[in-house]
Amino acid sequence: MVAKAYSTEQGNHALTRPDKQPPPRLIPKLLFETETLSDSDNNSFQTVELVRKGQPLVELLAPPGAPPRNPTELVPGKNTLLSDDKCKLLAEIDGYPLLSKKSNQGIDLIMISVVPLLSIADDKMSATISLYPPVRNSPELSRETLMDILTSQEIRFGISLENLDRLLSLCKEKRSPLKDETIARGLLPLNGKASFLRFEIEVGPLPGTIMGNGKIDFRERKMFVGVSKGQIIAKRIPPTLGTPGLTVTGEEVPQIPGENLPVTVSDDAEYDEESGIIRALQNGILSLVSENSIKVCAKQVIPGNIDYSTGNIESQDAVEITGTILPGFRVKTHGDLLLKGNARSANIKCKGNLVVKGGILGKKCKVKVSGDADFGFMEQGQLRVKGRVIIRKQAYYAKIMANGEIHCENSSRILAGLLMSASSLNLGNVGSPNAPFSLLAAGIAPGRYLRYLKIRSDLKDVEQERLVFLQRYGLKQKVNVLKSLEKTVESLHNDLTKLNLIPGTDANSADRGIEYLRTIAITVQGTIFSGTELQIGNATTIVKNDLTGVRFTLDSHTGTFIETSL
Missing domain, CATH: 2.40.50.880 (OB fold (Dihydrolipoamide Acetyltransferase, E2P))
Structure with missing residues (x-):
């Protein structure tokens, strides 16, 4: 085989020949004007042409x-x-x-x-402008040119021409830049109002409602309002649609129509859906179980105590007891219940509203209320309420669960208690230096939260059992027992982390309930002592220091607690 030969000269020429010519070295030329200016404080800066x-x-x-x-x-x-x-x-x-x-x-x-000269907010509800002083010998930005630019960026609603003129003049006179000045604002939607009952008779104050000045109404509930046969009690006012808003680009922002809340009547009350009128069918006592649920029934007065002389009470009427319910006795009412004494280790089921002038006492005391509950004090016992709870003086070692808000008078005290509400908590003083810690939970489904506490307690017990096992046997003995304990720990931990406590969500969903928790708060008007455990939704924290006059809310983005002084 003969190899083809190349000359050395030819080879060297091939190695040194460039594949392409190097780029020419060019010089930059700016195509906009600049000028160095001094503001009123003699600070120099460079302005530029638009x-x-x-x-x-x-x-x-x-x-x-x-x-x-x-x-x-x-x-x-x-x-x-x-x-x-x-x-x-x-x-x-x-x-x-x-x-x-x-x-x-x-x-x-x-x-x-x-x-950017102009910037539009992400929600398109505002637009801002940044201005630099005009450069000498360059055309100034006029209102007409600015309006053309606004139109080109589709900013056409909520523009203040007077503000545009003011900003243009201000930038020129002060010889300093203006950054992110608002020049247009959208129109927020006006949400509709929910339906409600307008009462035609005086029902008196409803404790726990927020008054016009933002304070909570702690006046005593007016019990046993009498009505006559055929009397109009209330009229349902239908919801309103609201008004849509507009973005600065002219797009419509939908409003939220008012909710059509259902009206419930029972016993001797009648509701006409067409007219919205609620009237009494017989003479009786009005029971307002919630703002949209009305009963009319008779009234029964029981003088003295509930004891062996009266036996257990089961009434289809509203009931007034002038004495105390003694230990072991049961009282069940279809209407409101006014107890002027105490409930001592008793069992109460009230399908209306409950007012206890005295207190609820005893580990074995169990109280269930379909409406609101209002009492002076509570020591131990368990209270389950579908409406609001009003605590006048104190609650010690008590378990209180409510679907509505829990409100305490400012001078009241919660000690070593467990308070759970699907809504918010507004409390007086919480804890003391020497008592066991209280647990306050808001924005949670009470039933799920009890399950959460049970799982947490079981997990703590099993982890302690595993620790004792390891200390006694180590890793190599009774391996099957150790594996069983570890499997139980893992299962309980998974159950704990998956359980969603927020009302209105699926118990095992990942729904963060951001909108629901936006209005939930734990407010303490007095002092809350360190060590108190707080729960809002699925987030928990421990109060590190004694605090006075504080509101706890949840950051919707980070899920962390925010402390705000009152």
């Missing part, structure tokens, strides 16, 4: 003389675009160009970014 969208900002040109020492490269910054031939930078928006220069590995880099 550039329009698509306008060239800099271009690379062949030098008239000797080429520059280093090659130049254009780098697009924020809101700029490099041309296809890489010799120009173009503005992508209307605004003010900012120049930046640096060298990197022997290359001079020219970067330009553009500060």
